[in-house]
Ligand code: NAI
């Protein structure tokens with residue numbers, strides 16, 4: 001029997017609630033399929049760890065994660081710890097340390113979930129956003145001088161490399177090629193940003209020649225928000241920089257019904273290191289401990305994890321169970337229902353057990 005080692009890092013806020021739900025669904029799947037087993041080790045890293053130890057994770061944290069097949073991550077963020085500390089202390093060191101350069105964010109309207117867009121239902125919005133996840137605007141390059149003085153300066157330098165842009169572009173074209181519509185939209189801002197963004201456009205055109213069967217077009221990021229809102233059906237696979245895709249994927253999540261259903265996978269396509277799977281949302285301290293966090297984003301990312309591990313049948317079974325439950329109207333309050341995290345999770349586990 002195949003056997004996978006999973007590192008669970010629930011971390012902050014609703015992270016522990018949704019990761020517990022995700023593990024319950026994964027357990028139901030492993031039991032049902034019988035073809036694989038998951039060995040899960042949980043790590044108590046995050047803001048509580050920071051309050052005790054002054055760091056979000058131990059110094060050898062990423063070293064310890066190397067032994068795992070995948071990382072199942074909740075969320076970071078606490079009201080009393082600055083966001084740049086929580087993010088740069090845990091999530092980004094894992095993404096960057098493991099060179100998880102492809103951040104893959106599928107979005108579609110699940111049955112039973114209403115899009116805020118009038119007249120748009122399941123089938124009208126089915127996208128995958130590929131976000132460059134290793135450089136760009138989040139390279140961490142910059143600095144501050146003359147702190148606190150009137151002449152203080154702060155710089156945040158976006159870094160784009162030919163290697164970095166080429167590899168994410170190939171990943172996106174390959175993904176578009178694997179989807180039925182074979183359609184890719186490359187997003188930049190190459191009118192106002194005339195160096196790195198123009199290089200993106202040029203590299204896109206070069207890589208496109210390797211994929212003659214993929215239809216592709218270009219959009220400026222501001223116009224892209226309009227197209228996503230007014231012509232969702234005209235899009236399929238989308239590739240954009242770290243910052244642009246971060247923003248566009250929050251919009252995508254909202255257009256598909258809620259941030260609570262949006263998943264993400266931080267992938268090292270070369271499989272040198274474990275990849276990391278997480279819901280897109282943050283720690284949501286406004287609903288922490290209330291038992292109403294939507295676990296669907298976490299189920300969906302668990303499905304991405306199974307796909308990556310080489311268990312496509314279990315991955316599909318999990319998504320089918322999720323869609324069955326949303327279609328039945330068993331929904332948490334963020335998507336208009338009254339169900340709790342536990343009720344949705346139990347329903348999904350039951351759907352897994354009873355599926356043919
Ligand atoms: P957030 O994603 O935590 O919450 C935004 C809104 O969506 C809130 O009203 C929340 O209740 C709702 N929401 C989010 N996930 C939900 C779910 N599963 N079920 C139901 N409702 C859900 O973003 P916010 O409030 O801007 O940030 C809170 C903290 O999370 C901050 O410290 C932020 O830095 C951090 N954060 C961390 C991320 C990560 O770990 N990857 C990503 C985004 C934010």
Ligand code: MG
Pocket residue numbers: 246247250
């Ligand atoms: Mg974001």
